[in-house]
Amino acid sequence: MTDILSRFRQAVDAKLQQIWDAPPPFPLRASTALANDFVAPAIALSTGGKRTRALFALAGFQAGCGASPAVLDTLPTAELPVSLGAALELYQLSALIHDDVIDGAATRRGIATAHVAYATWHGEHHLLGSKRDFGEKMALLLGDYVLSLAAYTLERSLAANTHLTPDGTHHVRALFHSMCAEVAFGQYTDALSEFQPLEDSSAAATNQAFTVLYHKAARYSVLVPTLLGAEFAMALRSHRPGTSPTSTDATLASPDGIPTPPLSAAPTPYRTTPPPLTDTFTTCPPQSDASIVAELERICRPLGEAFQLRDDVLGIFGDPQITGKPAGDDLSEGKRTVLLALTRAAAQPRERAIIDSLIGRPLSEKDLATARSIIQNSGAYEQHEAMIAERETAVAARMQASGLELSVLAQLAGNLAQRTY
Numbered sequence: 001m002t003d004i005l006s007r008f009r010q011a012v013d014a015k016l017q018q019i020w021d022a023p024p025p026f027p028l029r030a031s032t033a034l035a036n037d038f039v040a041p042a043i044a045l046s047t048g049g050k051r052t053r054a055l056f057a058l059a060g061f062q063a064g065c066g067a068s069p070a071v072l073d074t075l076p077t078a079e080l081p082v083s084l085g086a087a088l089e090l091y092q093l094s095a096l097i098h099d100d101v102i103d104g105a106a107t108r109r110g111i112a113t114a115h116v117a118y119a120t121w122h123g124e125h126h127l128l129g130s131k132r133d134f135g136e137k138m139a140l141l142l143g144d145y146v147l148s149l150a151a152y153t154l155e156r157s158l159a160a161n162t163h164l165t166p167d168g169t170h171h172v173r174a175l176f177h178s179m180c181a182e183v184a185f186g187q188y189t190d191a192l193s194e195f196q197p198l199e200d201s202s203a204a205a206t207n208q209a210f211t212v213l214y215h216k217a218a219r220y221s222v223l224v225p226t227l228l229g230a231e232f233a234m235a236l237r238s239h240r241p242g243t244s245p246t247s248t249d250a251t252l253a254s255p256d257g258i259p260t261p262p263l264s265a266a267p268t269p270y271r272t273t274p275p276p277l278t279d280t281f282t283t284c285p286p287q288s289d290a291s292i293v294a295e296l297e298r299i300c301r302p303l304g305e306a307f308q309l310r311d312d313v314l315g316i317f318g319d320p321q322i323t324g325k326p327a328g329d330d331l332s333e334g335k336r337t338v339l340l341a342l343t344r345a346a347a348q349p350r351e352r353a354i355i356d357s358l359i360g361r362p363l364s365e366k367d368l369a370t371a372r373s374i375i376q377n378s379g380a381y382e383q384h385e386a387m388i389a390e391r392e393t394a395v396a397a398r399m400q401a402s403g404l405e406l407s408v409l410a411q412l413a414g415n416l417a418q419r420t421y
Helices: 002-023 030-044 052-065 069-074 082-103 114-124 131-160 164-192 202-237 289-318 338-346 349-358 366-379 382-402 407-417
Strands: none
Touching: 002 030, 002 052, 002 069, 002 082, 002 407, 030 114, 030 131, 052 082, 052 289, 052 407, 069 407, 082 114, 082 131, 082 164, 082 202, 082 366, 114 131, 131 164, 164 202, 202 289, 202 338, 202 349, 289 338, 289 366, 289 382, 289 407, 338 349, 338 366, 338 382, 338 407, 349 366, 366 382
């Protein structure tokens, strides 16, 4: 399984490099050097990604086409969803560039963020005006450009693949653009929460944190890339003439009884059972398209939540040399995370006041050590770990009961459970 993951990751890397090496996707009436200066920060940042979203697209692709691990290993790279993976990575890059401007982050993936890189470039070229303003403005434009490049990459891939059904192409496209819109809304809820008073109610604060987590990160980090891969695979081998009722998922409650936001899904088309994608595929999943999507939703929703909950822990306790970004940033940026909500609820009044005084301002090493101590001593860290474990247990149980081919997804879930960055 490691071989297919490595091969696919390398193929996505090569595709991204091909995209960066190609001329801009529009008539250029300026010097190539000017265009290169514009995209340079994006290229630098794109080389350091883990390709998480692309790999989840591969996991969904396996589930959607029903390829066993042995069959998947033998598939030519050209038959894998490489361009889809590249489009997802470009979208992720655009979101990170914008997110870093919003948060005023200095480093990402161990190097300067785009707006900081532009500010440095401003100084090196002795430009006029504020280098900070220049950096932020250029980074916003770069994020927009990379977002457009992601959509362009997806559209070219869909147009070039003559094996895709029109309905299938529509589903992939609609899901991708819906993801882009949803993350923008998630960013809004995240930024808005930073300017609102801290919630006194533990239930309200945790629910607010899960709302941000759900829209901004959990779905687009794991669930939607997996569904995109599945939709792509089903579009290659299916004709889907109708729709089925919406799928539902039982509310997954947190240990303190606070439910996560309900899963909402648009009506999902079903499939008939035509011949498989290529002669390589000997069987197709017996489920309808709708049931495949519903099953992946049930598995990937708690997995996406566990992914982001772990990310929030690493934001406080992670090693910057490994994570590539400063520890404590979530607290200094005023992020209303689940970990913060649990800490404020569990801490004694004096410790809670100390935590509140650290929110939204730069942290010294001593401040960070104090915050870590309060989080751990209050029991919030243990509660948070229990939330993650609950979701990981739910994922394992649902995968065990599934009839889908999920070897890639299982490997990725195991990797996420053990990650330190």
